[in-house]
Amino acid sequence: MIKPKIQRYKQPRTISEYPVGPSFQAGHLVFTNSNYRTFKPIIDITLCVGCLACYATCPDGALFRRGKKVSIDYDFCKGCGICASECKAKAIAMKKEEPGRNE
Amino acid sequence: MSKKLFLSGNEAIAFGAKLSRPHVIAAYPITPQTVVVEKLAEMVSSGSLNAHYLHVESEHSALSAMMGASAIGARTFTATSSQGLVYMAECLHYASGGRFPIVMMNANRSLALPWSIYGDQRDSLSLLDSGWIQVYAEDAQESLDLVIQAYRIAEDIRVLTPVMINLDGFALTHTYEPVIIPDQEEVDAFLPPYANPNIMDLQHPRNLGFSSTPKDNMEFKYQQHAAVLCAKDVISDVDAAYGKRFGRRYGGLVSNYRTEDAECVLVTLGSVAGTVRAVVDEMRKEGKAAGLCRLRYMRPFPEAEIAALSATNRAIGVLEKDISFGYEGAVYTNVNSALLKAGHASPVLNFIGGLGGRSITREDIRSIFEDLLAAERQRAIDPVRFVNLGVAAHGR
Numbered sequence: 261m262i263k264p265k266i267q268r269y270k271q272p273r274t275i276s277e278y279p280v281g282p283s284f285q286a287g288h289l290v291f292t293n294s295n296y297r298t299f300k301p302i303i304d305i306t307l308c309v310g311c312l313a314c315y316a317t318c319p320d321g322a323l324f325r326r327g328k329k330v331s332i333d334y335d336f337c338k339g340c341g342i343c344a345s346e347c348k349a350k351a352i353a354m355k356k357e358e359p360g361r362n363e
Numbered sequence: 364m365s366k367k368l369f370l371s372g373n374e375a376i377a378f379g380a381k382l383s384r385p386h387v388i389a390a391y392p393i394t395p396q397t398v399v400v401e402k403l404a405e406m407v408s409s410g411s412l413n414a415h416y417l418h419v420e421s422e423h424s425a426l427s428a429m430m431g432a433s434a435i436g437a438r439t440f441t442a443t444s445s446q447g448l449v450y451m452a453e454c455l456h457y458a459s460g461g462r463f464p465i466v467m468m469n470a471n472r473s474l475a476l477p478w479s480i481y482g483d484q485r486d487s488l489s490l491l492d493s494g495w496i497q498v499y500a501e502d503a504q505e506s507l508d509l510v511i512q513a514y515r516i517a518e519d520i521r522v523l524t525p526v527m528i529n530l531d532g533f534a535l536t537h538t539y540e541p542v543i544i545p546d547q548e549e550v551d552a553f554l555p556p557y558a559n560p561n562i563m564d565l566q567h568p569r570n571l572g573f574s575s576t577p578k579d580n581m582e583f584k585y586q587q588h589a590a591v592l593c594a595k596d597v598i599s600d601v602d603a604a605y606g607k608r609f610g611r612r613y614g615g616l617v618s619n620y621r622t623e624d625a626e627c628v629l630v631t632l633g634s635v636a637g638t639v640r641a642v643v644d645e646m647r648k649e650g651k652a653a654g655l656c657r658l659r660y661m662r663p664f665p666e667a668e669i670a671a672l673s674a675t676n677r678a679i680g681v682l683e684k685d686i687s688f689g690y691e692g693a694v695y696t697n698v699n700s701a702l703l704k705a706g707h708a709s710p711v712l713n714f715i716g717g718l719g720g721r722s723i724t725r726e727d728i729r730s731i732f733e734d735l736l737a738a739e740r741q742r743a744i745d746p747v748r749f750v751n752l753g754v755a756a757h758g759r
């Protein structure tokens with residue numbers, strides 16, 4: 261899967277450095293899209309059977325294949341827990357995020 | 364070869380739109396604009412105009428569809444009036460903020476309540492702050508010419524702002540006059556195909572219409588302001604270029620008549636200017652130095668042109684079909700502000716007329732000029748007057 265890289269936001273210095281109206285090249289990501297997560301999915305790889313049910317149902321494409329099993333890109337995981345509830349092998353646990361982790 | 368047809372204001376707008384070759388038209392019919400969309404629908408169905416014609420369920424949808432089409436690089440046209448215009452008010456701000464160079468005709472009509480289909484200018488003037496360029500036509504020929512010019516202004520890379528062309532409901536939309544239809548090849552040479560760097564494109568994908576936090580949001584608003592101010596130069600360049608090619612010039616932001624040596628000047632907008640011009644000539648014959656300044660554009664506002672009207676002992680009046688309840692007419696507020704900044708010391712009076720479609724007659728205009736000529740002598744008077752109110756404004 262092609263994922264945009266995080267690029268540092270460069271504050272424009274003059275008005276002409278702003279785009280003309282709200283319009284800019286697509287895929288320009290300045291921060292991760294996951295900082296509002298309250299629960300984090302943790303995969304116990306020893307329990308994972310590689311059925312890919314989680315991979316197929318993650319609404320954000322945050323799961324990716326690693327060998328015969330799966331892994332999570334936490335920069336894009338919003339913590340919805342769908343993967344955990346879809347996993348028949350009970351390999352994914354939802355763990356509460358530390359409060360204040362984004363401050 | 365150009366040809367001459369006997370057309371109403373509405374039909375002239377439809378011909379102007381056709382000559383500008385829009386790719387997409389979406390509109391919802393409303394009196395007194397209906398003929399514009401009927402005419403365009405006929406042109407599309409007969410094949411004389413190669414455009415997509417979208418039937419939409421409301422004015423809000425019409426302008427939303429225009430934004431979508433504009434975003435993929437289409438030239439777009441829509442038309443509305445009154446309740447339809449205020450129904451699309453949300454989208455007006457979206458379109459200007461999104462910098463979509465849409466051209467729209469608005470048939471100036473009264474706003475409910477009391478319900479009325481007749482003309483006044485309260486619909487468009489209540490949306491002066493929507494970020495659109497606003498222009499007011501005097502006759503059918505100017506209406507046609509304005510559509511073609513509006514695309515060149517709106518699509519100019521320095522402007523990228525939508526344009527609203529206003530025609531007085533019935534007085535202009537439904538009256539007929541001979542109109543010169545320019546040659547299509549001449550229009551094509553004057554108006555290049557629509558090109559905008561900010562469009563959706565599979566090869567160069569872009570995000571359009573995104574949100575912006577307080578950290579950057581104000582800069583986008585500042586940009587809009589700068590673009591509309593910049594339109595002043597573009598408008599006068601386009602007026603000159605149009606005059607050179609088609610032989611008709613309108614004077615840019617304003618069109619003045621016998622103002623140089625005038626003792627009093629009446630500033631107004633729209634089709635009533637024709638009657639005012641006739642009264643100016645009558646008064647001149649009687650040795651009374653009256654003059655007319657017709658505002659063509661309300662946004663960008665012709666600040667310098669209004670300032671230039673200021674002269675010692677010259678009373679200035681503003682006649683408009685509008686009132687901002689509880690204060691004065693919006694046009695007067697704008698004109699007065701430009702005059703005060705220029706240090707104008709003589710009286711500036713506001714004449715509110717024609718609300719809900721009431722006629723403004725020669726006699727009304729004559730008495731306005733008489734009021735202006737007498738104004739210097741009677742300073743402490745209410746500057747806001749209702750023309751031809753019908754009943755006494757005070758008493759039981």
Ligand code: SF4
Nearest residue numbers: 318337338340341343
């Ligand atoms: S928690 Fe939701 S977003 Fe995160 S990996 Fe699982 S399904 Fe995807």
Ligand code: SF4
Nearest residue numbers: 308309311312314347
């Ligand atoms: S659903 Fe469970 S078992 Fe299947 S791949 Fe995902 S984590 Fe592994």
